[in-house]
Amino acid sequence: MYSILIVDDEPLIREGLRTIIDWEEHGFRVVDVASDAAEALRKHQQLEPSLMIVDIRMPGMDGLELLRKIHEQYRPCPHFLILSGYADFEYARTALQLKVDGYLLKPIDEDELISYLRKVKDEIDEDNRVINRGRDRDWESRILELLSGKDPVPIGTNDWNWSSYEIALVKPLSREEIDAATIAQVKRLLAESFDHTGRGIVFSIDSYVGVLLKETAESPSKHRATYNLINEACGKCGLDFIVVAGGAVPKPELLGRSYERACSLIKQRFLYSGGKLHLAEPELQGNGTDSEAISADDKLFLALDAANPKAAEDALHGMGSSWLAAGANELEIKGGFVSKMSATISRLSLNRPELREHVQTYNAEVTALYGEYRYEHLLKKLSSICMGICDKLNEKDAGPDKQVRKMIELIHRNSSDHLRLETLAEALGYNSSYLGKLFKSTTGDNFNTYLDKVRIDKAKELLRQGKKVYQVAEQIGYTNVDYFHAKFRKYVGSSPISFRKNPEGDEPTE
Known part of the structure; x- marks a missing residue:
């Protein structure tokens, strides 16, 4: 999950960008916003975002000056998307010279934004792969290589000499938005419970915290222990969670199968109850x-x-x-x-x-x-x-x-x-039989007769108002007009048409 800092002097734009798309679905999380370039510089130093979305025109220091300062003062630099309400070619050309990844015009086109995010994510992923290849003992990056299926780093037989391997995915949950710092804390606590004790290896992938579990094949007790450790870590951060596991495989090169299964399960997290590690589709x-x-x-x-x-x-x-x-x-x-x-x-x-x-x-x-x-x-x-x-x-x-x-x-x-x-x-x-007998003993009518009488009384009111017969039938609950005619004649003694002509008559007129 890569972090984003939004920089715009318009509050509506800042807050609108937070919700315009599901950022996590595309591998990003909005960690903060800034209302001007000076605030953005401070927050960049604190948060070190992977991507900054910057308004090109702001009071004081504009967006391009902000980009120049960051390029001059920081390495590595984040990726940049430029945001502007003006289709200004010169600004765009300058921005491209500063190595921005895209230029978005207001109002923002969601599909165009998503296209840029995919491009940026691919570039960051590739950058990370290049860096991680040089770290022989960087277990997390090696797991990600295996799961991606792209140029996996070779694994020596002495590195993971386990009898089985399984991927578990953890999704922290809360009714409130969970910030990046809290997710990082959960990951640190899990690392203490798994990496430092030899139970497994913790890593981050997409919007989840992953755990490579050691030797869990047909071991309910290890799954229960895994759940308890995750519950403890999330509980310390005030979070609920869902955890699924994709099934054990006999060698690390097959971990992709376990991961794909876990991804399929966790997509249905809304239907799972709490209190256990889930291994199967929700019922x-x-x-x-x-x-x-x-x-x-x-x-x-x-x-x-x-x-x-x-x-x-x-x-x-x-x-x-x-x-x-x-x-x-x-x-x-x-x-x-x-x-x-x-x-x-x-x-x-x-x-x-x-x-x-x-x-x-x-x-x-x-x-x-x-x-x-x-x-x-x-x-x-x-x-x-x-x-x-x-x-x-x-x-x-x-x-x-x-x-x-x-x-x-x-x-x-x-x-x-x-x-x-x-x-x-x-x-x-x-019970319907008991209630029917009770109803008749109290009212003198069975249920259907009483309902018919209520409907016919309402029909008489509507006919007195001059409503057409088919309209009355529909309004009182009879879908068949002929059936309504028969019921009306039974209880009133005349047809609906005759009643409408002479609603106060003593004798029915046919």
Whole structure:
């Protein structure tokens, strides 16, 4: 991972550059920013960045003067990308004479920036390879050579005379941004535990801390010990982490296989739980897609409307299972939960005034879900939000009468939806057969009859307003107009058209 210092006098540009792309994906990390050339000189001396992105026009000392000073005073020099809002050829020509690696015009084109980063990374990698070839005992560089597959440094039989070799990759995790100094501290602590004790060799590669593990083939105890040492090092730095291992190989020349496997595993780090070193693909949680007629987000809405946190949690798990089964990635899963949860809260607040003053708070909690780095943490946070909503909605009394009242309220609020007794029973946490009998003994009607009556009452209101028959059928939850006609005649005694013509008549007119 190579470090970047951004130098620009415009705050929006500085902060915008931090987030314009996923820097780590391209082998870089933004370690700091500077608002002028003088501050950049100080920070360059402290941080020794591999790459500086410099605005060419700044008050006081401009970007080109900054480049000259660094070239004159420091060896080795970092690589440079020049940034400017002006398509000025003379500036560009001067910059090229100062051996800059690229010239970017504002607004910055992401693809062009990424292209320059690849070029710079290749050059730095090559520079490092040339330097490292002269260090016979530089184990880290020798491992990187092996994993890259480019001109590996020969390894003598007396150097690594182990029975097996395995690559482990560690990804430190936090809800906050992790700076380069903290990553370096983790690496130093791991080196003390592995390099200095003969357990393995620590190295850095891409955005990970790697460990070449010694003789772990079919040794769960060594994997547990590895996890414990990593846990200790990351814990001292206040970090969580995920660690995977790519499987043992019999000789160092085959380490690329272990590394490729580890890379494949760690790309799925969002789905792993903590507490162990992972050797296999994460297990998909849940039972796949929801095959029932009612959607998972409708289940979530009904569960919350019924103030049943357990049913809400089940609906969330069902939602997530569907996305996992469809192969959704981390960002898609987070975005899906944020979108569904926000929409559900908004929908609830329309008919539940006791929630309205809390909507902004709930939405802030939902937006914060993007900061979660584990799927299991995401689900726990969602369940906690649902519990808070249910606490606001729950009545103090309990017992069967309460559940029937809740059913009646749910039917009246959501009669146009695809309601079924089984769905409401699940939302309320009751057996559907028992709840159906309880409902009939309390209301005198079975569930479907009561739902039909509520819908027909709403239909009569809409027909009195002059709505067309097909519009009314759709609005009250009947997708088939002929079926609506039959239901209306059954409960009202006339057709919808006749009722609309004579809504107050004592006798139906045909």
